[in-house]
Amino acid sequence: MTSYRPKSGLEAAIARLIAPRVQQITEQVAEAARDNAPPTKTWKSQGDALVRPEHRAADGQEVPENLRFVVGSPAYDQQHYGAGPHQQLREPRDPEGTPGATVNCRCQTVSDPDGIARNIHAHPVTVSGSRIVGVVTCHGNRVVDSEFGTDKDDAARFMGRAIDEVARRLRR
Structure with missing residues (x-):
């Protein structure tokens, strides 16, 4: 049986190499969310x-x-x-x-028309060891209710649709 042990720090080095691409994807999600956000x-x-x-x-x-x-x-x-x-x-x-x-x-x-969109922001990715995190935030009055809907109102799903759209493009 053969075993392979990567050099110490290799995973973190790979994560740092991938981080710029994750930042691009994070920006794409934010842009798609702005496009989908309701007025x-x-x-x-x-x-x-x-x-x-x-x-x-x-x-x-x-x-x-x-x-x-x-x-x-x-x-x-x-x-x-x-x-x-x-x-x-x-x-x-x-x-x-x-x-x-x-x-x-x-x-x-x-x-x-840009009431929600102007408050959608992509933040710089963070790299911690081999973990890379991209964050898109949206601030505003009742944006969570808008995204998921209420007992009387339909969901806008602007953030969910943004993630779906970017994921679909990346799979091509």
């Missing part, structure tokens, strides 16, 4: 005395486009329509909302 939308009230208190509180709330805004329910709607303390609305005047939250609402949404 964000921001709730904007008119900012005047006629704005409902719940909508004033929602003003400036930014969420990924595939998710719903979380807006307070008026006390009347809680008492008479069985609404909880908050409603999840796709947009101002959402037909699924209660009347006190939607009727005569003058609020608007403002879309930002």
